[in-house]
Amino acid sequence: MSQGKKKITLKDIAAYTGLSVNTVSRVLNKKPYYTKEVEEKVTEACRALGYIADRNASGLRSGSTRTIAIVFDDLVNPFYSYTTDIISRIFEEHGYNTIIFSNNARSPYLDYDLIRNVLSRKPDGILSFLEPAEDTVAFIRDTGIPFVIFGRDGAPYSMRGVDADEEFGGKLAGQHLVSRGYKNLAYIGSWHDVKVCLDRQRGFADALESAGLTLDPSHIFYIREALPDEIVDKLIADGVDGLFCYNDIIAFVMIEAIERRGLVTGRDYGIVGYDNIQQMLRMPRFLTTIDVNVYEFARAGAEVMLALLAGEEKAAVPSFRETHVSVLIEGRSTPQR
Amino acid sequence: MSQGKKKITLKDIAAYTGLSVNTVSRVLNKKPYYTKEVEEKVTEACRALGYIADRNASGLRSGSTRTIAIVFDDLVNPFYSYTTDIISRIFEEHGYNTIIFSNNARSPYLDYDLIRNVLSRKPDGILSFLEPAEDTVAFIRDTGIPFVIFGRDGAPYSMRGVDADEEFGGKLAGQHLVSRGYKNLAYIGSWHDVKVCLDRQRGFADALESAGLTLDPSHIFYIREALPDEIVDKLIADGVDGLFCYNDIIAFVMIEAIERRGLVTGRDYGIVGYDNIQQMLRMPRFLTTIDVNVYEFARAGAEVMLALLAGEEKAAVPSFRETHVSVLIEGRSTPQR
DNA sequence: CTGAAAGCGCTTACAG
């Protein structure tokens, strides 16, 4: 049972059973060709000595570490943590451990330093919430390691992406605000150069135009590049009455800043977020938001990764974008005006 | 730049520079004894060939993988994801990568299967949000690997724990509800056998007693062992007017179940949570909650781990429990009655 | 069906 600090290796199992390390290894990896008797001996020895294989060592020789890297900018936004939770569980079920990497929210990109850090762990695959920086795209491709961009379109990089129809989500938000009687609308994005952010913006703008309204360019903001209070100054000065935010956290930040000015959400203005983090956290529905079915989304990401690892054709896994439709979840932040 | 799929190893750097792999290794690891000239040659070769060290291989020989395992039951609760985010960043700053493990929320314990899985990755340290199951305590200790229990008292296991004064937090909740005029109180915990959960409960009960009230044993529930609706039946039948919940998520679950019955939070009853996840998510303060200063808490956990890895005496790091005091954050869920 | 040898990419002693 308890064996002090001595670590047990295959050699110990071999000595204990009188077999060679080779044979022991074969049994443990269920390679063909060994007798029932040998198998029992090995199993018994492993239990008796408390053997735990060194998966790093096995990875070194075999070329497969059974490790997958997940890369994000932070784990603070529940969209990331929730999906990471689901995805890493699925990986676990398939015998893969997960190693996490963050770019510390310093940009929306996976940069060269970070990818080097990731690669030094020799993962079998990389699932990234971040788009690769321009100068890393070719580098990543050349490694030949399965790479999945999650929540983003992979096409611009000729990489495999698992994404949803973001434009449609933005459209839902726009149509909803219009139908509830909001007329002077604004969009609060994250970064000006993130495609998902711009897709939602475009869908939103399109919905307004279809209704005979316009999204004034001076009512488009990117919160990572401006201060919430400055944005609010402008919104109030211009009498904006409806906001669509790139995600729920941004919506909450805006609500906080706006209410500090004495305005009341749902009375003085309406606001729509994105991601439905309220549901992930079991919170009452307050904020109107767009729901992507994050569970299925995460599953789709994990499955594409597993398919690539299994060497299957990409086409083997149906596109999430084409099989799922986002819905608008109405909360109390957008009553009829 | 682009070098196809050929992976570059120390041997390639050695060949390119005309040095031995040994010397190259020494330079890269900044071991003493090499000339400026050699250093430049190596640096240049690494850049030219795009060398990325294999940290698994180096760990195999050196005995240190520069990897730390973080173990939790899930990443859904922002308390876990937020602290994991902070802790893993600090590890990263010190050159450690993080590998994550979940017990899939199947229990509040780190069980034998899970610890085996963790150990197979040969981490230099293990930081666990889960208490070790009884039959794993000696096993873990025998490995000699630095082990930190985060958010729990380590004393019962003779292990290093980094925890806050949970009883005090419970007391704050109790005092607050009493001071606001709530009289018929209940506690909603997580699991009946989790010490933290019982500590908060005890502090809460003590506060009530000090005020001449009592926490009726039939008003103590554990949500992982009962259905929210059954709990609500009982609460309503008994005219309970104030709830203290083990954490914010449980509070939200209760609010949802209670409001489905037509009661209004803050009018018909008051409720207090724990963790202040609203602040982590930048949400407006709705729920009254206990705030532990999660950033400092996480930092303390990371620092204890790093101290153990550096071989420092445990005493070198001040106890979080003794240097930090939780505070109550008042929201709109507990108005004066 | 089993074993002896070689090797994965590093670092650690040990020589020079």
Place this chain on the structure above:
DNA sequence: CTGAAAGCGCTTACAG
């Protein structure tokens, strides 16, 4: 200050 050899714990060919 630099290098040749051995070894970390496995798995992969290759023999028998």
